[in-house]
Amino acid sequence: MSEEKIYIRNITPDDVESIYNLVDGSLTLRTYDKYLYRILSEYFTKTCLVAESDNEIVGFILCFISQDDPSILFIWQIFVRETYRGKLVTQKLNKQIRDVAREMGCTKLHFTIASDSKLGKSMKKLSSIPFNSVSLHGLFLKSTKSDNGEEKIDILYETII
Numbered sequence: 001m002s003e004e005k006i007y008i009r010n011i012t013p014d015d016v017e018s019i020y021n022l023v024d025g026s027l028t029l030r031t032y033d034k035y036l037y038r039i040l041s042e043y044f045t046k047t048c049l050v051a052e053s054d055n056e057i058v059g060f061i062l063c064f065i066s067q068d069d070p071s072i073l074f075i076w077q078i079f080v081r082e083t084y085r086g087k088l089v090t091q092k093l094n095k096q097i098r099d100v101a102r103e104m105g106c107t108k109l110h111f112t113i114a115s116d117s118k119l120g121k122s123m124k125k126l127s128s129i130p131f132n133s134v135s136l137h138g139l140f141l142k143s144t145k146s147d148n149g150e151e152k153i154d155i156l157y158e159t160i161i
Contacts (some may be wrong), residue, residue: 004053004054004087005053006051006052006053006058006084006087006088006089006092007051007052007053008049008050008051008052008092008093008096009049009050009052010045010046010048010049010050011040011041011044011045011048011049011050011060011062012041012045013038013041013042015041015050015057015060016034016037016038016041017034018056018057019037019050019057019060019062020034020037022057022060022079022081023037023077023079026079028079029077029079037062040062040064044062044063044064046100046104047062047063047064047065047073047097047100047101047104048060048061048062048063048064049061049093049096049097049100051080051084051089051092051093053084058080058081058083058084058089059078059079059080059081059084059089059090059093060077060078060079060093061075061077061078061093061094061097062075062076062077062078063075063076063097063101064076065101065104065106066110070105070106071105071106071107071108072106072108072109072110073097073101073104073106073108073109073110073161074109074110074111075097075109075110075111076111078090078093078111080093098161101161102161106161107160107161108158108159108160108161109158109159109160109161110158
């Protein structure tokens with residue numbers, strides 16, 4: 001059995017439907033209007049990447065550079081199809097987006113984790129954790145109400161690129 005090749009490339013408008021379907025079928029990501037994914041595919045192509053295998057999108061990372069602080073790249077959504085997890089897709093996306101961010105002058109990476117997610121629950125116990133020999137630091141908590149009225153907290157993290 002040969003190893004599947006994973007290719008990382010910039011997003012295009014033709015990817016919107018596939019990305020939307022991955023998000024919509026996910027149990028871990030919030031689904032947004034397709035128009036938002038269309039905007040990302042038109043105006044943020046350098047900082048939005050897809051992972052492909054056999055001409056099929058198997059993962060993506062959707063990011064943008066802060067207009068208020070251009071040294072910050074914000075990761076908005078990252079996802080890998082379940083059947084491709086454990087095949088280094090996330091690491092490939094992460095490496096490529098960090099390279100892009102550095103080329104564009106970014107020095108910091110921000111992302112949020114919902115505290116009610118599996119990852120959020122484990123990270124909530126820690127104030128900082130090692131990640132690829134870099135420290136992640138929780139910057140703030142944002143409290144919102146979920147659809148059923150329960151409090152939901154997103155934690156913003158920062159790391160140096």
